[in-house]
Structures are given as structure tokens and as C-alpha cells.
Amino acid sequence: MPWKNKDLLGALALLAALIATASAEYQLARAVGFGEFTAGCIPAALDVYALRAFSVKRDVPAVVAALIATNALAHLVSSGLLPVGVPLVIAVSAIAPLVLWRVKALGGPLTPRQPAPVAVEPERAAHPTERRTELPALEPEVNADPLIAAARQMQRDAGKLPTLRALQSELRIGQSRAQRIRAALAP
Incomplete structure (x- = not known):
């Protein structure tokens, strides 16, 4: 899609919001023990989840609540109002698996739920002595x-x-x- 058709101000606001939330999410991941590089996966996962949810118009309240909660926790930890403890470490460690589950769910029906293709036997010629009865033709479902x-x-x-x-x-x-x-x- 050409840039002239995109909402530039909306894109800039989205980018600024994602950068702002990513910074706090990164600091929270570092505070609970994530390494320097793996801590970056927490904001990346949440931001990709947010973009996916917005694009498919599903899970939007859930992802916004996750972004708010994660950022609030980050600021509470950095201000010293919330000590890092076992519950917080577990909560932050659960972010990536939860995002994985939700992004997969937003991708559409899972492959096993799609019907298996129907095998069609090739038509064989009737033997001259064999009487052949025609079955009524079924109307195929269009699309x-x-x-x-x-x-x-x-x-x-x-x-x-x-x-x-x-x-x-x-x-x-x-x-x-x-x-x-x-x-x-x-x-």
C-alpha cells in the first residue's frame, strides 16, 4: 500500500507508544532476571501481539490490558514501590508463552480442524454385460x-x-x- 494511503500520524503515534511501552517492558524483564538480550523478547513479543490483535480486530482489550499491566508493574518496580519476588518473576516469565498461545489463536483455524480432502475414485468403464445405474447428480456447493x-x-x-x-x-x-x-x- 503506498504511503499516501496510510495514516502517517496514526502510524507515528503507534510507533511512539510501542517504543515507550517497550522501554518499560524491557526494564521489567531485566529486573526479574532476564538477560540483556532475552529481555528484549518480552517487549517484542507484546508489541507483535498488539499489532496482530489490532490487525485482525480480536483480542484488543486483552492485549491493551497486558500492555497496561506490564508497564504499571515496570514503573512500580523501578520506583521501589513493588519488590521483585516470586509472583512477579512468574508473571513476567509467563508473558512469552501466553503471547505465543494468543498469536497462534489469532492466526485462524488450526490445521487439524480443516476437513481432509475427499479422495475421488477414477470412473471405470462398465463391462458390456454389466448394467450401469446412474446416481442422481449432486449439486456442488459453489464456493x-x-x-x-x-x-x-x-x-x-x-x-x-x-x-x-x-x-x-x-x-x-x-x-x-x-x-x-x-x-x-x-x-
């Missing part, structure tokens, strides 16, 4: 969503049409996609 098979399985398991919320949660999709899939399942 069928690859998650419809998983949604149908959900429907079979529950014994009823899954709710939008269930589809969104189980298939890790947005509301509009869940609505299209639910419409395809409806009788």
Missing part, C-alpha cells in the same frame, strides 16, 4: 467453505444446528463467516 464439514460434524455431535457463538468459538472464525456456514447447514 463451499472448507470448514462446513467441521460444522456439520458439530451439528451431528450436538444433534442440532450450532449457534453462531459455538461456530465462532470452535472454528475460530468471525461472525460473518459463521453466519455463512450456519446458513449452509440450515435445512
Whole structure:
């Protein structure tokens, strides 16, 4: 996308905010025992998580709360109002694994949830003495969503049409996609 189409002031504000929070996050990681270089992974992980959450418009309140909490803790430690102890070390050490989990979840449905491709047997010629009966042709689903098979399985398991919320949660999709899939399942 060309620069003229981007919000330059918004980008500058975002960059300044990320730098400001990164500094405090780095100091907090150093205070709890992270090495000089690995301490930089804490702000990097949080900032990448924030950018990913903003881009997919999910997890935004969670990432903002994490940024606020991490920065507040950093300033409490640096001002001497909060001593470094076991709970704080555990909390800061949990940041990277939690970010890993959330960024992966924001990336879309996991591969195992996607339906396996259907093997199609090649058509064989009927033997001259063999009577061949034609099966009625099934209309192919135009632009069928690859998650419809998983949604149908959900429907079979529950014994009823899954709710939008269930589809969104189980298939890790947005509301509009869940609505299209639910419409395809409806009788």
C-alpha cells in the first residue's frame, strides 16, 4: 500500500507508544532476571501481539490490558514501590508463552480442524454385460467453505444446528463467516 494511503500520524503515534511501552517492558524483564538480550523478547513479543490483535480486530482489550499491566508493574518496580519476588518473576516469565498461545489463536483455524480432502475414485468403464445405474447428480456447493464439514460434524455431535457463538468459538472464525456456514447447514 503506498504511503499516501496510510495514516502517517496514526502510524507515528503507534510507533511512539510501542517504543515507550517497550522501554518499560524491557526494564521489567531485566529486573526479574532476564538477560540483556532475552529481555528484549518480552517487549517484542507484546508489541507483535498488539499489532496482530489490532490487525485482525480480536483480542484488543486483552492485549491493551497486558500492555497496561506490564508497564504499571515496570514503573512500580523501578520506583521501589513493588519488590521483585516470586509472583512477579512468574508473571513476567509467563508473558512469552501466553503471547505465543494468543498469536497462534489469532492466526485462524488450526490445521487439524480443516476437513481432509475427499479422495475421488477414477470412473471405470462398465463391462458390456454389466448394467450401469446412474446416481442422481449432486449439486456442488459453489464456493463451499472448507470448514462446513467441521460444522456439520458439530451439528451431528450436538444433534442440532450450532449457534453462531459455538461456530465462532470452535472454528475460530468471525461472525460473518459463521453466519455463512450456519446458513449452509440450515435445512
